[in-house]
Amino acid sequence: VSEGIDGAWLDMALRGARPRALSALLRYFGQLDAAEEAFQEACLAAIEKWPKNGPPRDPAAWLIFVGRNSGIDAARRRGKEKELPGEEQLSDLGDTESSTAERLDDAHYRDDILRLLFICCHPELPATQQIALALRLVCGLSVEQIARAFLVSESAMEQRITRGKNRVAEAHVPFEAPGAPERAERLTAVAAAVYLMFNEGYSATGGDSHVRIQIADEAIRLSRLLLRLFPDEPSIMGLLSLMLLHHSRAAARLDAQGNIVLLEDQDRALWNRDMIAEGIALLDKAVRHDRPDPYQVQAAIAAQHARAPRFEDTDWARIEKLYLVLEGLTPSPVVTLNRAVATSKVRGAAEALELILPLASQLSSYFYFFGVKGAFLLQLGRLAEARTAFDRAIALAKSPAEAVHIRLQIDRLTKESDSSCRPTSGFPNDPC
Amino acid sequence: MQYAIFCYDHEEVVFGWTKEQDDAVIASLDRAKKKFVEKGRLGPTARLMPTTAATTVRKAKEPIVIDGPFAETKEQLLGFYVIDCDSLEQAIEFAKDLARSSNSAGSYEVRPLRLFHAGSLER
Numbered sequence: 395v396s397e398g399i400d401g402a403w404l405d406m407a408l409r410g411a412r413p414r415a416l417s418a419l420l421r422y423f424g425q426l427d428a429a430e431e432a433f434q435e436a437c438l439a440a441i442e443k444w445p446k447n448g449p450p451r452d453p454a455a456w457l458i459f460v461g462r463n464s465g466i467d468a469a470r471r472r473g474k475e476k477e478l479p480g481e482e483q484l485s486d487l488g489d490t491e492s493s494t495a496e497r498l499d500d501a502h503y504r505d506d507i508l509r510l511l512f513i514c515c516h517p518e519l520p521a522t523q524q525i526a527l528a529l530r531l532v533c534g535l536s537v538e539q540i541a542r543a544f545l546v547s548e549s550a551m552e553q554r555i556t557r558g559k560n561r562v563a564e565a566h567v568p569f570e571a572p573g574a575p576e577r578a579e580r581l582t583a584v585a586a587a588v589y590l591m592f593n594e595g596y597s598a599t600g601g602d603s604h605v606r607i608q609i610a611d612e613a614i615r616l617s618r619l620l621l622r623l624f625p626d627e628p629s630i631m632g633l634l635s636l637m638l639l640h641h642s643r644a645a646a647r648l649d650a651q652g653n654i655v656l657l658e659d660q661d662r663a664l665w666n667r668d669m670i671a672e673g674i675a676l677l678d679k680a681v682r683h684d685r686p687d688p689y690q691v692q693a694a695i696a697a698q699h700a701r702a703p704r705f706e707d708t709d710w711a712r713i714e715k716l717y718l719v720l721e722g723l724t725p726s727p728v729v730t731l732n733r734a735v736a737t738s739k740v741r742g743a744a745e746a747l748e749l750i751l752p753l754a755s756q757l758s759s760y761f762y763f764f765g766v767k768g769a770f771l772l773q774l775g776r777l778a779e780a781r782t783a784f785d786r787a788i789a790l791a792k793s794p795a796e797a798v799h800i801r802l803q804i805d806r807l808t809k810e811s812d813s814s815c816r817p818t819s820g821f822p823n824d825p826c
Numbered sequence: 827m828q829y830a831i832f833c834y835d836h837e838e839v840v841f842g843w844t845k846e847q848d849d850a851v852i853a854s855l856d857r858a859k860k861k862f863v864e865k866g867r868l869g870p871t872a873r874l875m876p877t878t879a880a881t882t883v884r885k886a887k888e889p890i891v892i893d894g895p896f897a898e899t900k901e902q903l904l905g906f907y908v909i910d911c912d913s914l915e916q917a918i919e920f921a922k923d924l925a926r927s928s929n930s931a932g933s934y935e936v937r938p939l940r941l942f943h944a945g946s947l948e949r
Binding site for chain 1: 836838839841842843845847875876877878879881891892893894895913914915938940
C-alpha cells in the first residue's frame, strides 16, 4: 500500500486487534465497563499516534499496554486506592512495548478471548442478546449499526446490550483458565452463537442489506479467530468452511429488488471463488479428522454445489447421501425435507413426496415445507394440489421476498398448465 | 542473482479488506511489478490463503501432521515448493516424502494458494 497508513488500514487494524486487546484488558481490570473504556482510550491514542509514528508491529500488544495505563490513570483520577504496578513497568512505550505486553498476556490470551466470547454467548442470554453483545463487544460494531441490522431503534438496542452486560456480570464467569472439558463446552457454545450470528446476517432479508452482509463477514472473522486459537479443532474448520461456502453466493442470491434468487437460477460467475477455494481447503482439513459433525456435513453439501459449474452438473446422489449422514447426526424434519429435494433429483418426485408427507404435522407452519411440497406436486402434474400448497406457503411467508419467491412458482404453474410440461426442479434445497 | 521476496503482514487486516480494497491493492502491486514483467525478469508470484487453511508436516522418520501454520520459533524460512495436487492428502504425502528425505528437525508447511502466476522467468 502507499506510504504511511491510511484510514482503512487503521480501522481494520483496530478491529482486528480488538478481541485480543479487549479480552486481555478484561482480565486485567476484571470489569467489562472498565476494559471497554480502557480500550476506547487506547484506540484514541492509536488514531493520534499511528499515522504519525507508523503502525506498531503488534497492534494488539500496543493497545493492551496503552489501555492498561489509561485505565490505571482513570482509576487514580477517581481516587481509588489500589496496589498499582511500579512506574518503571508502565511508563516506557519504546522498544520494550510489545515484548512487555506479550509477556503479560500471551500465555493467557487464548483462554481470555474464549472467555470474552463465552461471556457474550452466555447460555443464560437469549440468542438475540448473545449476537448483539458479541457484535458490540467483540466485533466493535456501533450500537447504531447493530440496531439497523435488527430493525430496532438505537435506544432499544442500547437497552438490549446493557441488559445483556448486566446479566453476564451477574453470571460471574470465573477468570481462571478453564479445564479441558469446560474449554470444549465454551467453544461449542461460542461456535453455536457465531453460526447464529452468521445466519442472522445471511438468511434474513429484512433490514439494511449492507449491514447484514457485514454481520455475516463478522461471523466469518470470528471463526477465523477461533480457528487460529484452536487450530486442530475440526468443528471450527467445518463451521468456517460452511460459512465461507454459503457466503460465497452472497452476490448472486438476491436480485436488484432484493428478492431471493433460487440456487438453480443463480449466476455462478458471481460466486466468490476465493471464498469457495478457502472453504473447500478447510473442509479437506476437517475431513482428515474423521469426526463429522453437522457443520462439517453441511459444509460438504455446500461444497457439492460450489463444485458444480452449472446447476445441471450438481451431484445430487452425493448430496442425498450427505443429508442421510446429517439426519443421523441431527434428526429433524427440516433435514429430511432437504434430503427429499435431493431424492427428487435422483429418483423422482413421487418417491420424494412419499418421504415428506409424514412430516406434514410437524412442519404445518413451515414456509419451505409447502414450497417444496408444491414443487413436487407440480413435477407430478398434480396442478390443483400444487396450487393449494403454494397458496399455503404464501400465507406463511415471513418476508415479501419469500412471498415473491412462491409467486414465481405459481407463475410457472400457470405456464405449465398452459403449455406442455417441462417439470421444473422447484426449490432451493438449502438456504440458497 | 535471483531473489525470492516474502510478504509479511497481519492477516486479520488483509483478509478484512473488502473486494474493492483488495482489488485496489492488487492493481497497485501490479503497477509496481510492471518493470520486471516487461523485461521478462519476474518469476512465479503467489498469494497464500490464511494460516487457518495451513497444515504442517514435521520432519521425522515417520513425519507428524499437525493442523495450522508452522509457528516460527528458532527456525528460518529456507525455501519453498509449488505443487499441483488433486487433494490435501496428496500434498501432505509429498511433504512427508520431503520430510523423510531430510535428516534435520524442521517442518514443511502445506498452505493452499489463493493466486498463482507462473511468471516469465527462464532457467
